[in-house]
Amino acid sequence: MRYSIGIDLGGTNIAVGIVDEQFQLVDTLSVPTQANRPWKQVVADMARCVHTLLANNALDPSSCIGLGAGVPGVIYSSAGTVLFSNNLRWEHVPLGHALAVATGFPVRLSNDANCAALGEVVAGAAKGRKNVVLLTLGTGVGGGVIIDGKIYEGTQGAGAELGHCTLIMDGLPCTCGRKGCIEVYASATALVRQAGEAVASHPDSILAGKALNGRSIFDAMHRGDPTATHVVEQYKHYLDETAVNMVNIFRPEVLLIGGGISGEGQPLVDRLNAYVRKNCYAAPYAFVTTVKIAALGNKAGIVGAAALCLA
Numbered sequence: 157m158r159y160s161i162g163i164d165l166g167g168t169n170i171a172v173g174i175v176d177e178q179f180q181l182v183d184t185l186s187v188p189t190q191a192n193r194p195w196k197q198v199v200a201d202m203a204r205c206v207h208t209l210l211a212n213n214a215l216d217p218s219s220c221i222g223l224g225a226g227v228p229g230v231i232y233s234s235a236g237t238v239l240f241s242n243n244l245r246w247e248h249v250p251l252g253h254a255l256a257v258a259t260g261f262p263v264r265l266s267n268d269a270n271c272a273a274l275g276e277v278v279a280g281a282a283k284g285r286k287n288v289v290l291l292t293l294g295t296g297v298g299g300g301v302i303i304d305g306k307i308y309e310g311t312q313g314a315g316a317e318l319g320h321c322t323l324i325m326d327g328l329p330c331t332c333g334r335k336g337c338i339e340v341y342a343s344a345t346a347l348v349r350q351a352g353e354a355v356a357s358h359p360d361s362i363l364a365g366k367a368l369n370g371r372s373i374f375d376a377m378h379r380g381d382p383t384a385t386h387v388v389e390q391y392k393h394y395l396d397e398t399a400v401n402m403v404n405i406f407r408p409e410v411l412l413i414g415g416g417i418s419g420e421g422q423p424l425v426d427r428l429n430a431y432v433r434k435n436c437y438a439a440p441y442a443f444v445t446t447v448k449i450a451a452l453g454n455k456a457g458i459v460g461a462a463a464l465c466l467a
């Protein structure tokens with residue numbers, strides 16, 4: 157059996173996993189990233205985790221064919237360089253070379269959302285599909301694009317920023333510096349903001365005084381709270397239009413929804429499928445994408461990163 161190592165490098169945690177050639181996760185290890193320290197210290201911890209995990213599983217390094225890492229930001233994968241990472245506060249970090257020196261393995265890099273999409277293609281909800289788009293609805297809106305079975309990352313890794321396409325022209329300000337991005341309306345953070353504003357003007361809502369998060373807002377909607385129902389309905393309509401945009405651009409076989417909001421599950425998917433079927437371009441005549449919930453959760457990034465070496 158051959159193995160590959162996958163690393164999901166986040167702003168909060170470094171998650172490392174060993175993945176076998178059937179894309180099954182053998183074991184994982186996670187340590188805090190402590191992103192405010194020099195990047196070389198982060199790399200040293202990544203390498204330490206790799207060696208610890210191999211030792212814990214009594215695996216000889218020669219049984220591993222390589223190491224893949226998914227990193228948030230603009231990743232120039234063929235150069236092995238992190239050009240820019242907002243979460244890590246990195247600019248022009250030669251991560252590929254540094255990791256190869258520190259671990260002794262050949263290293264492949266990609267953006268974290270791209271790795272998550274690849275993970276779902278090799279072992280998750282889009283297994284065996286060639287054209288797949290993943291939207292992760294969490295703190296922001298991440299996008300991963302797989303075309304003909306391969307990650308599409310745009311020129312020098314700067315493309316596929318799906319969350320920063322405009323949904324509302326001249327809309328609310330986004331962290332990227334522009335206005336009206338999908339992320340400002342369709343992320344979990346956006347849902348919490350929308351609910352907070354609605355509760356402030358409707359203090360009779362059962363959400364008043366409660367901690368607001370995706371779960372509590374959807375729960376209040378399921379219990380019939382009019383304020384929560386209105387907020388969730390509006391939020392879902394932002395998702396409807398986002399999904400149709402993705403289908404009209406890429407027409408993937410599957411559009412996957414991941415991240416915290418995907419916990420809403422089948423009702424969310426049923427609605428999105430109905431909306432896409434009715435509204436995407438040439439729906440009565442052309443192939444219509446299926447919307448599905450991503451299956452691997454926070455393991456998709458590790459599996460996909462490892463798959464950079466296995467696929």
Ligand SMILES: [Zn+2]
Nearest residue numbers: 320330332337
């Ligand atoms: Zn933006």
